[in-house]
Amino acid sequence: MDSADRRNSFDAAAARRRCTTYRKRILDVSQQVGALHIAAAYSCAEIVDVIYHGLMRRNGVNSPDTFLMSKGHGCMIQYVILEHLGVLSRADLDTYCKTGGQLGCHPDYGVPGIEASTGSLGHGLSMAVGMAYAERIAGRDGTIYTVLSDGELQEGSTWEATMMGSSLRLDNLVMFVDNNDFQSLGRTSVTHPSFYPVAEKLRAFGWEAVEIDGHDAGAIFDAVTGRRGDKPFALVGKTTKGKGVSYMENVPIWHYRSPSREEYEIAMRELDQAAAK
Amino acid sequence: MRNAFAEALYEAASQDERVCIVVADISPAGPMAKFQQEHPQRFINVGVAEQSMIGICAGLALKGFRPFAYTIATFSLYRPFEMVRDDLCYQNLPVTVVGMGSGIVYSTLGGTHHTQEDIAIASAIPNMQVLTPCDPAETREMTRWCALENKGPMYLKLGKAGEPVLTERALDPFAFGKLRRLRQGRDICILAHGAIMKMALGIADELQRSGASVSVINVHTIKPLDREGVARALKNHQTAIVIEEHAPHGGLASRVKEIAWDENARCKLHAFTLKDEFIHCYGSHEDLQAAHGLSAQHIMAKLRA
Numbered sequence: 212m213d214s215a216d217r218r219n220s221f222d223a224a225a226a227r228r229r230c231t232t233y234r235k236r237i238l239d240v241s242q243q244v245g246a247l248h249i250a251a252a253y254s255c256a257e258i259v260d261v262i263y264h265g266l267m268r269r270n271g272v273n274s275p276d277t278f279l280m281s282k283g284h285g286c287m288i289q290y291v292i293l294e295h296l297g298v299l300s301r302a303d304l305d306t307y308c309k310t311g312g313q314l315g316c317h318p319d320y321g322v323p324g325i326e327a328s329t330g331s332l333g334h335g336l337s338m339a340v341g342m343a344y345a346e347r348i349a350g351r352d353g354t355i356y357t358v359l360s361d362g363e364l365q366e367g368s369t370w371e372a373t374m375m376g377s378s379l380r381l382d383n384l385v386m387f388v389d390n391n392d393f394q395s396l397g398r399t400s401v402t403h404p405s406f407y408p409v410a411e412k413l414r415a416f417g418w419e420a421v422e423i424d425g426h427d428a429g430a431i432f433d434a435v436t437g438r439r440g441d442k443p444f445a446l447v448g449k450t451t452k453g454k455g456v457s458y459m460e461n462v463p464i465w466h467y468r469s470p471s472r473e474e475y476e477i478a479m480r481e482l483d484q485a486a487a488k
Numbered sequence: 489m490r491n492a493f494a495e496a497l498y499e500a501a502s503q504d505e506r507v508c509i510v511v512a513d514i515s516p517a518g519p520m521a522k523f524q525q526e527h528p529q530r531f532i533n534v535g536v537a538e539q540s541m542i543g544i545c546a547g548l549a550l551k552g553f554r555p556f557a558y559t560i561a562t563f564s565l566y567r568p569f570e571m572v573r574d575d576l577c578y579q580n581l582p583v584t585v586v587g588m589g590s591g592i593v594y595s596t597l598g599g600t601h602h603t604q605e606d607i608a609i610a611s612a613i614p615n616m617q618v619l620t621p622c623d624p625a626e627t628r629e630m631t632r633w634c635a636l637e638n639k640g641p642m643y644l645k646l647g648k649a650g651e652p653v654l655t656e657r658a659l660d661p662f663a664f665g666k667l668r669r670l671r672q673g674r675d676i677c678i679l680a681h682g683a684i685m686k687m688a689l690g691i692a693d694e695l696q697r698s699g700a701s702v703s704v705i706n707v708h709t710i711k712p713l714d715r716e717g718v719a720r721a722l723k724n725h726q727t728a729i730v731i732e733e734h735a736p737h738g739g740l741a742s743r744v745k746e747i748a749w750d751e752n753a754r755c756k757l758h759a760f761t762l763k764d765e766f767i768h769c770y771g772s773h774e775d776l777q778a779a780h781g782l783s784a785q786h787i788m789a790k791l792r793a
Contacts, residue, residue, distance in 0.1 A: 320550075320579045327550060328579050331570060337540040338575060341547020341555075348508075348529040349551065368571070371537035375544065379532075 221265045223429030229264065229295070230256045230428070231486040234455050236291045236304075238478055241469040244308045248316060250453035250465035252287035255358055255389040257428045258448050259288045262356045263296065265432040266385075271324070272296055275353045277342055279327050281335020282360035282389060283317035289324070290314055298324040333366025335359060336386060340376045343384040343443075358387045362394045364409065370416070376443045377417030384443040385435055386418075389425060391452040393461065413445045425450035456481055489647045489683075490588060492624035493631050494519035497556065500635035501527050506552060507635045510534060512541045512559040514588070542568040545583045546575035554582050554635060560594075561587025561603040565610060565643060576641040577615040584634040584642040585610075590620075591682065591733040592762070593648045595773045599766045603645075608738020610643035611711045618710040619664075620645040622685035623654040626708060629662040637664070647683040654685050655706070665709045667717035673701035677725035677755075679718070681707045681740060684733045684777070690784050691731070695791075707740055718744055722753040729791070730759045733782060737764065760787050 233256055241247050259280075267276040280289050290307070293299040299314070299322075306312030313322050317330030327338050339357040346353040363369050376384050388409060392399045399406050413420040419439055423430050425448020438444040452466070453459030456478040459470075470478055494516035501507040501523060508530035509523070515533070524531045534541045538559060545555040557564055564587050565572060576583045587606055594601040610618050617640060621627040627646060634642050655662075659669040670685070676695055680688035685706060692702040705721055707713070722728050722744075730741045741759035748757055762780045769779055777783060781790075 327546070328574065331574050333539075334543055334571060334575055337543020337571070338547040338550065340540065341544035341549075342551050343547075344532070344544070345548045345551030345553055349553075368539035368543065371534070371540035372543060375534050375537065375540055 221429065221432040223432070226257065226260050226264065226428035228486065230260055231482055233260070233288060233291045233295070234482050235479060236294070237287050238470070238475055240287065240304055240307050242472070242475055243305070245469055246316070246467045247287055247307070247469055248284040248467055249287065249469065250459050251282065251285040251360070253454045253456070253459070254391045254450045254452045255282070255285050255387070255425070255448070256288050256454065257426045258358055258387045258389060258431060259292060261428050261431045261435070262358075262387075263292050266354075266356060266435055270296055272298060275351065277326050277353055277355045279329070279335050279339050279342070279355065279357040280318050281329055281339070281357045281363060282332070283329030285358065285360070285389065286316075286318040289318065293324040332360065332363045333368040335363070336369050336372035336376070339384060339386070340372045340379070340381060343376070343381040344379055346383055347381070352383070354383045354385060356385045356387070358389055360389055361392065361399050361406070364388065364406065365403065373413065373416045373418065380441070381443045382440050386443065386445045388445065388447045389450050390447050391450040393452040393463065393466070395463065395466065397463070410445070410447045413447070418443050418445045420445040420447060422447040422449065424448070426454055455485065489621065489624050489627040489651055490516045490649050491518050492627040493586065493646060494523065496628040496631035497635060498523045500632055501530060504554070504636055506554045508532065508548060508553050509556045509558055510541050510545050510548070512536060512538045512563060514559045516558070516588070538563050539568040539571050542571035542585070543575050546571070546579065546581055549581035549583050550579070556584045556586055556634070558586040559588065560601065561590035561606055561645065562601060564588070565603065565606055569609070572641070573613050577613045580615045580640050582638055582640060584638065584644050586644045586646060588646050589648045590645045591647070592767060592776045593683070593773050595776045596770050598770075599768065602767060604762050605735040605738065606643070606645060607710055607734050607740070611738065615640050617642045617712065618645065619643070620682045620708055620710060622680075622682055622706055622708065623651050625653050625655050626662055630708070633664055645682065651683050652686060654689060658706070662708065665712050665714060667714045667721070668706040668708055669703065670706050671702060671704040673703040675700045675702065675725060676727045676729065677703040677705060677721045678729045678731060679705050679707050679721065679740065679744060680731040681710065682733060684731055684782065687782070687784055688731045691729075691787055694784065694788055710740060710743075713743055715747060718747050719751045719753070722748055722751060722755050722757075725755055727756045727758070730757070730761070731782070731787065732761050733777065734761055735764055736761045758791065760790070
């Protein structure tokens with residue numbers, strides 16, 4: 212399928228429905244454990260959905276393409292998508308962070324569908340560069356997709372890899388920045404104003420870069436499939452941490468904690484109401 | 489050792505298309521030029537960016553390659569330590585981290601270029617294996633083994649250049665994970681690894697001149713250590729002497745002491761190592777070793793005391 216056909220094939224309304232389902236499933240899992248980085252997963256829901264359902268061939272299942280969740284703490288969204296695709300089982304999600312389970316708060320290499328272990332920030336992009344280069348020199352056509360957090364762009368290792376990715380002209384490397392402007396101690400734009408502008412920095416490092424709404428699945432899909440394709444591509448997605456649940460949005464405590472039963476009910480109601488609109 | 493490494497890597501790369509090298513603005517001269525010329529895609533220079541050097545190796549290995557990460561030891565192991573731990577060891581990937589010029593061989597460059605504690609650091613990580621050749625011939629065999637046989641993360645601790653061949657008349661061939669006897673005696677056993685083996689052999693000569701029968705055992709695989717072999721050596725000799733260019737903690741000396749305790753060994757045990765101190769003096773490699781008590785003269789005096 213060429214890129215024009217692929218563009219036409221992506222159903223943004225279906226993506227919205229899927230993302231509501233994923234957010235609700237994450238809420239369900241949240242009731243089993245005390246903590247699960249819920250807001251970080253909601254923040255990149257649409258980005259990861261587009262990667263699996265729009266960009267990776269065979270929806271990422273036994274695909275020649277690779278997805279590497281560099282911001283490992285956002286992996287709940289990956290887990291629920293892998294469950295939806297049948298790569299992980301319901302039992303896997305039911306035993307999340309429990310004795311005997313295989314899923315923890317960060318993705319672990321060796322678990323079905325997980326291509327690399329992450330969790331420590333600033334590791335993913337270097338591994339993605341190595342993977343993309345490996346695809347090239349092995350004569351394969353795999354594309355490597357990776358999702359980074361704001362915080363990861365504060366790690367020096369990320370900029371080492373950024374420089375190397377473009378020096379090697381890795382046209383099969385696509386980086387998404389889940390730019391929700393939040394980190395543990397507050398808003399990035401307040402704590403580290405020089406963090407911005409992000410896309411300009413990436414361009415200065417030799418990448419093609421765009422900045423768009425990171426919750427607009429259709430726009431994400433169009434931007435990536437419409438890239439020039441002669442160098443690595445970065446999509447800086449302007450996102451909202453905790454997107455979809457009013458009391459979670461941009462409130463730092465929801466980086467990690469699970470909602471109470473009452474908070475769960477409110478969140479479910481809000482997600483259903485938004486989906487019905 | 490540097491040239492032997494480069495030659496062996498070139499040969500292995502010509503044999504196996506998965507073998508590649510990622511360097512951080514440092515490259516073994518001479519034979520590596522041939523590697524670059526014939527396999528340009530498999531020679532990657534990341535620049536002075538050691539963290540991404542290790543991460544890129546991990547990515548290559550995750551996609552089926554067998555990469556070597558190469559730079560000066562302190563920069564290949566210490567600077568990107570967390571990448572070595574998480575990306576290579578936690579994921580158990582077949583990547584060889586080459587620590588060139590390890591120990592205190594860069595005797596005029598100051599403490600920033602020394603790796604006095606690299607074995608302790610590398611050995612502490614689960615899955616990590618540690619090899620330390622004593623001469624160019626062993627370097628060649630180990631490099632080949634790392635490139636073609638090795639299944640997991642490896643720290644290959646190299647010297648620099650100009651080391652003599654010491655294993656020509658070894659009693660055992662190189663076998664990963666097994667002690668290698670260079671000489672067999674009955675009374676005293678010297679356990680050593682790396683380029684300081686030359687000093688160990690000199691000390692063995694002196695002890696033999698004074699009438700002792702001396703074994704010299706090359707402990708080239710520090711992890712996994714040949715525990716049974718060490719226990720046997722301690723049992724079969726009245727005196728055991730460990731000589732290593734490494735800090736007193738976490739190297740071969742402390743491992744041998746652990747085994748001696750566990751096995752209730754009856755032999756006398758002497759350990760000669762670097763001190764637990766940084767080195768602030770300059771001079772030849774031998775000068776720096778001597779400053780920490782690693783000289784044949786000092787060791788013989790201690791043994792005779």
